[in-house]
Amino acid sequence: MRFESAITIAAGPQRVWEVFSDVERWPEWAETVTSVALAEPGPLKVGSRAKIKQPKLRTAVWEVTELVEGEYFVWVSRSPGVRVTGGHWVEATPDGTVARSTIDQEGPLSPLIARLTGKLTTRYLALEAQGLKARSERA
Template identity: 70%
Template sequence: MRFESSVSIDATPQRVWEVFTDIERWPEWTDTVDSVELLDPGPLKIGSRARIKQPKLPVGVWQVTELVEGEYFAWVSKSPGVRIAAGHHVESTPAGTVARLTIDQQGPLGALMGRPLGKLINRYLHLEGQGLKARSEQA
């Protein structure tokens, strides 16, 4: 089951990327994240892990599985019966930047969880996009 949200941002792709990848500061700009604890020191890279606490959801450990500097990173969180992959895309446009957020739920419980949580997931993706936009557009 896939969920996706995009937002246009009046900022450079570099600025949006800086905000997106400074994951420990996410609670400052989105109400969808209570806390982020980076479990591996240094800049975000393939293999980096973070523990994330979100309202109404269980605490998850996310591990970066793909990263193209300045453009995209994806990470995965696993629990029994479900694998959740989240993508964070930054695309340059003539007007600035488009950020695209994706969630893919897989596994035997993925579809079962996706249906009742779908409204919450879509809301969170929208709020995260709006928070990213506001933070990225700050001077």
């Protein structure tokens, strides 16, 4: 099951990347995130792990599996019966930057999880996109 959101932001891709990839500051602009704690301080890199608390969801640990500086990062969270992959992309356009987020759920329990949390996931992705836009467009 895949969930996706995209938004055009009136800011350069470098600015959007700075905001998007600074995951410990997400609670400042994303009402869907209560806290983010990196296991090791510093910028994201492949292998970075973050513990994320969100309202109405279980605390999850995410591990970065792919990262191209300034372009995208992908991280994975696992729990019994489901693997969740989150993607975060930044792409320059003539109108500024498009930021895209995806959530992919796989595993034997993924249909049940999608049915239970699908509306919430869709709502959270939209709220996060709006928060990212607002923060990135602010100087």
